[in-house]
Amino acid sequence: MSPRRPQVRELLIRIDGDAKAPLGRQVEEQLREAIRCGRLAAGEQLPSTRMLANDLAVSRGVIARAYGQLAAEGYLAVRQGANPYVAPLLSQQAQTRAQPKENGRRWRFDLRPESPDLSQFPRRQWSRSLQCALKNASDRELGYIDRCGLPQLRRELSAYLARVRGADVDPDRVLITAGSTHTLTLIGRALLRQGQTRLAFENPSHCLLHTMVRRTGLEPTGIPVDDDGLVVDKLEQSDVKCVVVSPAHQFPLGVALAPERRMQLLEWAKRSDCILVEDDYDAEFRYDRPPAECLQALEPERVVYLGSASKSLAPALRLGWAILPSSLVEPVSAELHASTLLQPSLEQLAFADFLARGEFDRHVHKMRASYQRRRDLTITALQAELPELPLRGIAAGLNLIVELPGQEQEETALRNAAAAGIAVETVTRHTLAGYCGPRGLLISFAEISEPTIPHAIRSLAQALHGQSTE
Ligand SMILES: Cc1ncc(COP(=O)(O)O)c(C=O)c1O
Numbered sequence: 001m002s003p004r005r006p007q008v009r010e011l012l013i014r015i016d017g018d019a020k021a022p023l024g025r026q027v028e029e030q031l032r033e034a035i036r037c038g039r040l041a042a043g044e045q046l047p048s049t050r051m052l053a054n055d056l057a058v059s060r061g062v063i064a065r066a067y068g069q070l071a072a073e074g075y076l077a078v079r080q081g082a083n084p085y086v087a088p089l090l091s092q093q094a095q096t097r098a099q100p101k102e103n104g105r106r107w108r109f110d111l112r113p114e115s116p117d118l119s120q121f122p123r124r125q126w127s128r129s130l131q132c133a134l135k136n137a138s139d140r141e142l143g144y145i146d147r148c149g150l151p152q153l154r155r156e157l158s159a160y161l162a163r164v165r166g167a168d169v170d171p172d173r174v175l176i177t178a179g180s181t182h183t184l185t186l187i188g189r190a191l192l193r194q195g196q197t198r199l200a201f202e203n204p205s206h207c208l209l210h211t212m213v214r215r216t217g218l219e220p221t222g223i224p225v226d227d228d229g230l231v232v233d234k235l236e237q238s239d240v241k242c243v244v245v246s247p248a249h250q251f252p253l254g255v256a257l258a259p260e261r262r263m264q265l266l267e268w269a270k271r272s273d274c275i276l277v278e279d280d281y282d283a284e285f286r287y288d289r290p291p292a293e294c295l296q297a298l299e300p301e302r303v304v305y306l307g308s309a310s311k312s313l314a315p316a317l318r319l320g321w322a323i324l325p326s327s328l329v330e331p332v333s334a335e336l337h338a339s340t341l342l343q344p345s346l347e348q349l350a351f352a353d354f355l356a357r358g359e360f361d362r363h364v365h366k367m368r369a370s371y372q373r374r375r376d377l378t379i380t381a382l383q384a385e386l387p388e389l390p391l392r393g394i395a396a397g398l399n400l401i402v403e404l405p406g407q408e409q410e411e412t413a414l415r416n417a418a419a420a421g422i423a424v425e426t427v428t429r430h431t432l433a434g435y436c437g438p439r440g441l442l443i444s445f446a447e448i449s450e451p452t453i454p455h456a457i458r459s460l461a462q463a464l465h466g467q468s469t470e
Contacts, residue, residue, distance in 0.1 A: 007045040007046075007047065007083060011034075011046070011047060011052070011055075013026075013027055013030045013031070013052075013056060014026075014030070015027070015056050015057075015058065023058050023062050024062045024063075024065045024066045024069075025066075027052075027056070027058075027062065027063060027066040028065075028066040028069050028070060031046075031066065031070055031075070031076075032070060032073070032075055032455070033108060035070075035075050035076075035086055036108060037106050037108075040086050041086060042086050042087070042088040043085060043086060043088065044085060044086045045083045045084070045085040046067070046076070046083055046084050046085065046086070047083065048083050049063040049064045049067065067084050070084075071084060072451070073451035073452065073455070074087055074449070074451055075087060105423075106421075107421055107422065107423045108420070108421035108422060108456075108459065109421070109422045109423070109448065109452070109456040109459065109460070110422075110423045110447060110448075111422060111423060111424045111442075111443050111444050111445075111447075111448065111456065111460070112423050112424060112425045112442070112444060113251075113252070113398060113399040113425060113442050113444040113446075114315075114444065114447070115310075115314070115315055115446065115447060116310075116311050116312065116313070116314070116367065116398060116446050116447075117367070117370070117371075117446050117447055118314055118447070120366075120367060120370070121313065121314050122313075122359060122362075122363050125354065125357075125359045125362075125363070126313075126350065126354060126359075128353075129350040129351070129353040129354040129357070129359070130346065130347075130350040132349075132350070132353045133346045133347075133349035133350040133353060134346060136349070137345065137346060137349055141345050141349065142345065142346075144341065144342060145342055145345050146342070147333050147336055147337040147341065147342050148172075148174065148175050148176065148329070148333050148336075149174065149175060149176025149321075149342075149343060149348060150176070150345055150348040150349060150352065151171065152349070152352040153176060153348045153349070153351055153352040153355075154171040154172075154174040154176065155171045155352075156351075156352045156355040156356055157169075157171075157174055157176075157307075157321050157355065158170065158171045158174055160355055160360070161294075161305070161307070161323065164284075165280065165283060165291075165293060165294040165296075165297070165305075166293030166294060166297045167293075167294050167296050167297055167300075167305060167323055168296060168297050168300040168323075169296075169300075169305075169323050172329070173300075173323055173324050173325070173326060173329055174321060174322070174323055174324075175321065175322045175324055175329070175332060175333055175336065176319070176320070176321055176343050176348055177320040177321065177322060177336065177343065178318040178319070178320060178340070178343060179308050179309075179310055179315070179318050179319065179320035180209075180279055180281060180306045180307070180308040180310070180320050181208055181209060181212050181320075182318075182320055183304075183306050183320050183321075183322045183332075184209055184212055184213060184244065184277065184279075184306065185212045185213070185215070185216055185335075186332050186335040186336050186339070187242075187277060187304060187322075187328070187332055187335075188212070188213045188216035188217075188218050189216050189335045190328065190331040190332045190334075190335050191218065191241075191242055191275075192216055192217050192218055193331065194331070196218065196241055196242065197218065197219060198218060198219045198220075198221050198240050199213050199218045199219070199220055199221070199240065199242055199243075199244065200220075200221045200222075200223050200235060200238060200240040200242065200243035200244070201213075201220050201221070201222055201223065201243070201244050201432060202222075202223060202225045202229075202230050202243075202244070202245060202246065202250060203222025203223055203224055203225065203431060203432045203434065203435050203437075204222075204225070204252055204253065204427055204428075204430040204431040204432070204435060204437070205222075205244065205246070205250075205251060205252075205430060205432075206251050206252070206430055207429055207430045209244065209279075210432060220432055221238060221240055221432070222431070222432030222433060222434055222435060223235045223238060223243065224434075224435075224436075224437065225250055225253055225255065225437060226255075226437075227255055228255065228257070228258035228260075228261050229245075229247065229250055229255050229256065229257035229258055229261050230243070230245050230250075230257060230261060230265065232261055232264040232265050232268055235265075235268060236268055236272075240274070241272075241273075241274050241275065242274060242275040242276075242277065243274070243275075243276055243277070244277040244279055245257065245265070245276060245277070245278060245279065245295075246278075246279045246280070246281060247262060247278060247280075247292070247294075247295050248280055248282075248283040248286070248291045248292065248294070248396070249281075249282055249283065249285075249286070249291070249394065249396040249397045251279075251281065251282075251397075251430070252399070252401065252427055252430050252442050253392060253393070253401065253427070253437070253438065254392055254393025254394055254396070254397065254399075254400060254401060255393075255394065256291075256292065256394055256396070257292075257295075259292075262292075262295060262298075265295070266295065266298055266299050266302065269299065269302045269303070270299070270302060274302070275302060275303075275304060275325070275328075276295060276299075276302060276303045276304070277303075277304045277306060278294060278295045278296055278303050278304065278305050278306060279306045280294055280305060280306060280307055281306070281307075281308055281310070281311055282311040282312075282396070282397045282398060284311070284312050284364045284367075284368065285311070285364075285367070285368055285371055285396055285397050285398060286394075286395065286396040287368070287371075287372040287375065287395040287396060288394075288395040288396075291396070296323055300323070300325065301325045301326065301327070302325060303325070304322055304323070304324055304325065304328060305322060305323040306320070306321075306322055307320065307321045307322070308320040308321075309351070311398060312360070312363070312364055312367070313360075313363070317347065317351075318347075319347060319348075319351055371398060371445065371446060372395075373450060374445040374446070374448065374450060374453060375395070375400070375445050377445075377450055377453040377454070378400065378443065378445040378453055378457065379391060379400070381453055381454045381456075381457035381458070382402060382443075382457055382461075385457050385458055385460070385461035386402060386457075386460075386461045386464065389402050389403055389404065389440075390402075390403045391403070392438065392440065398444055398445065398446035399442050399443055399444040399445065399446070400442075400443055400445070401427065401438070401440045401441065401442055401443070402440050402441045402443055403438055403439070403440040404439050404440045404441065405439070406439055407426075407428055407439055409439070410426040410427070410428055410439050410440065410441065411426070413426075413441055413463075413464050414426055414441070416463045416464055416466060417441075417460060417463045417464065419463065420459055420460075420462070420463035422456070422459060422460050422463060424441045424442065424443060424460070425441070425442040426439070426440070426441060426442070427439050427440050427441075427442065443460075
């Protein structure tokens with residue numbers, strides 16, 4: 001707990017008697033913003049309702065209602081007969097999220113699809129696994145270990161992936177990497193070495209994957225996606241030898257690959273002697289039913305399976321894994337060896353321990369329920385605040401799409417949201433040449449707390465409608 005601090009006497013709150021927003025809402029929003037961006041620190045005591053009401057020349061009831069709302073959202077702690085103070089937990093999370101991002105900007109609400117809820121990272125359990133790793137690691141395990149990864153982690157992951165994703169997996173074909181983007185880079189380099197020049201992607205798909213692959217020297221080629229997922233007919237006309245797909249939950253459009261498309265895709269791979277790269281980046285989070293088993297289970301010698309801890313635990317762990325067809329184990333692991341020699345062993349041991357103790361299962365289970373609630377709240381708020389805009393995306397993952405008519409509307413919405421201190425991303429950011437599918441804003445509900453969702457979406461709606469949110 002943060003230590004209790006002295007009462008704040010001076011507080012910059014501006015009341016605009018001519019504004020449309022009621023006085024209480026003006027006080028509430030300015031206090032919330034001050035807590036979110038750290039101007040009011042955890043533990044700081046606010047003035048009494050009487051004092052603040054006097055200062056602002058409003059009634060005590062206005063201040064009491066604003067304090068009450070912020071207490072209900074978890075920003076303030078109130079005690080009988082004492083002044084409210086800034087609650088430690090939510091304010092610390094809010095401040096962590098409001099840290100300057102790469103462009104130095106502080107956002108009121110960051111709705112970009114980046115990380116999972118890092119405030120929920122299971123620090124205690126991970127710390128125990130790390131301590132066990134350090135205590136029990138053999139001297140050999142601190143040396144130049146197998147370039148494919150430590151056998152105990154490959155065994156634990158194999159058991160997990162067979163149990164949860166139905167994967168056809170043998171630990172000898174598992175490679176431990178620094179994440180899916182890293183694995184894709186290694187595959188790209190191996191393909192380039194085999195004489196390939198292009199790699200196909202769903203269009204749209206994550207722009208970071210395109211950038212990474214371009215840097216290997218391969219050219220990303222976009223294949224359209226419709227409501228049933230990748231349009232395999234177009235792939236067949238494209239003359240590529242390898243395609244990256246996200247069958248369980250397409251990023252960013254949020255569709256699942258339909259059963260007949262799955263079969264058509266596997267048939268294409270066999271007939272054309274091609275490789276599929278299955279990016280299973282957030283398959284842990286399906287809310288209405290279990291996700292379809294992974295494609296890799298059906299053609300293990302044609303499909304490379306990519307997994308990552310970035311959505312389930314935290315991107316900064318830099319933990320990823322691949323199940324490779326036997327023909328690719330040597331070329332892809334050789335690329336890993338040529339770039340980093342091997343991956344850090346203590347984290348691998350910790351992750352193996354974390355899996356073996358069932359902590360990964362427990363964490364995913366808990367977060368699935370939490371994200372489902374956040375998704376439901378986000379949808380309810382969007383339908384109430386922006387009823388004219390259709391939503392896209394199956395009940396899965398950590399984000400959804402608010403559809404807009406075109407690219408111009410996307411740009412205006414992005415600009416207006418940014419002006420109101422709200423960070424969002426557009427579908428267009430993730431497109432490749434020739435894209436002519438749906439446009440809209442990507443809205444992540446992963447990093448925003450349940451009580452904040454209605455407020456964030458209301459602010460977004462006001463920004464999109466061109467109203468002031470101050
Ligand atoms: C579609 C997609 N694939 C994969 C990843 C994971 O990348 P990495 O494991 O390198 O962090 C992400 C993360 O944002 C993603 O959005």
